Amino acid sequence: MKTSSARETKPHKSSNITWSNSIVTREERCALNKHGSCALWLTGLSGSGKSTIAFAIEKELYRHHINSYVLDGDNIRHGLNRDLAFTEEDRAENIRRIGEVSKLFVDAGMVVIAAFISPNEGDRATVKELFLPHDFIEIYIKCSLEECERRDPKGLYRQARNGSIPNFTGISAPYDVPVNPAITIDTEQLSVEQAVQLVLDYLKLRHDIA
Ligand SMILES: Nc1ncnc2c1ncn2[C@@H]1O[C@H](COP(=O)(O)OS(=O)(=O)O)[C@@H](OP(=O)(O)O)[C@H]1O
Numbered sequence: 001m002k003t004s005s006a007r008e009t010k011p012h013k014s015s016n017i018t019w020s021n022s023i024v025t026r027e028e029r030c031a032l033n034k035h036g037s038c039a040l041w042l043t044g045l046s047g048s049g050k051s052t053i054a055f056a057i058e059k060e061l062y063r064h065h066i067n068s069y070v071l072d073g074d075n076i077r078h079g080l081n082r083d084l085a086f087t088e089e090d091r092a093e094n095i096r097r098i099g100e101v102s103k104l105f106v107d108a109g110m111v112v113i114a115a116f117i118s119p120n121e122g123d124r125a126t127v128k129e130l131f132l133p134h135d136f137i138e139i140y141i142k143c144s145l146e147e148c149e150r151r152d153p154k155g156l157y158r159q160a161r162n163g164s165i166p167n168f169t170g171i172s173a174p175y176d177v178p179v180n181p182a183i184t185i186d187t188e189q190l191s192v193e194q195a196v197q198l199v200l201d202y203l204k205l206r207h208d209i210a
């Protein structure tokens with residue numbers, strides 16, 4: 001396991017700044033929404049099924065009148081994180097920023113679904129520390145490299161294998177398998193519907209969401 005973490009990558013540069021408290025609390029926002037808030041953090045190889053499952057969870061939560069929003073790696077890299085590439089440092093910064101954005105969503109009273117490869121255990125642990133323990137739910141989207149490569153939905157593995165994409169996770173860049181995820185979804189064994197049900201069942205245990 002590598003030792004770098006998102007926090008080490010970006011030190012706090014600002015000085016002379018204070019914190020302004022809002023008058024409306026998270027609890028009041030949740031009361032207005034009629035449900036609690038949390039972060040579902042999906043991690044896994046490219047092609048493992050993160051986006052597919054994230055959007056399916058969002059749809060199911062919507063059906064249950066639960067306000068949720070997907071932050072998806074590819075999409076976020078078109079905007080907020082368009083300045084970042086796939087070096088170890090840029091991935092750490094990518095994950096740090098998404099951790100902070102996810103924290104804002106949770107404070108806003110929503111269920112945020114973050115779907116990022118987030119390959120580094122240290123970076124994921126740093127994000128986890130931003131949250132109260134039960135507000136951060138790490139979900140390992142498990143799928144063998146062989147199957148991800150067979151699916152190759154965007155043709156990226158083929159390009160990584162022929163050398164036209166450097167630092168490709170699983171091929172030429174590492175992926176740290178989560179040590180103790182709250183939920184493991186093996187997409188070689190479970191359908192998308194079963195995966196969504198697993199997450200919804202987990203959320204039911206909290207009593208305030210699903
Ligand atoms: N070098 C390299 N390695 C891995 N992935 C790559 C790379 N280059 C481009 N892509 C595409 O970027 C998507 C992953 O972005 P993430 O922000 O989730 O990556 S990371 O968490 O910062 O590692 C990933 O999307 P998913 O397939 O949905 O995981 C790819 O489409």
Ligand SMILES: Nc1ncnc2c1ncn2[C@@H]1O[C@H](COP(=O)(O)OP(=O)(O)O)[C@@H](O)[C@H]1O
Binds near residue numbers: 045186187192
């Ligand atoms: N059980 C499953 N769960 C999720 N995706 C699956 C499953 N079985 C097959 N797939 C397919 O695998 C691919 C996963 O792609 P995607 O969701 O973009 O993954 P990621 O976001 O991890 O790169 C899709 O083409 C999807 O249809």
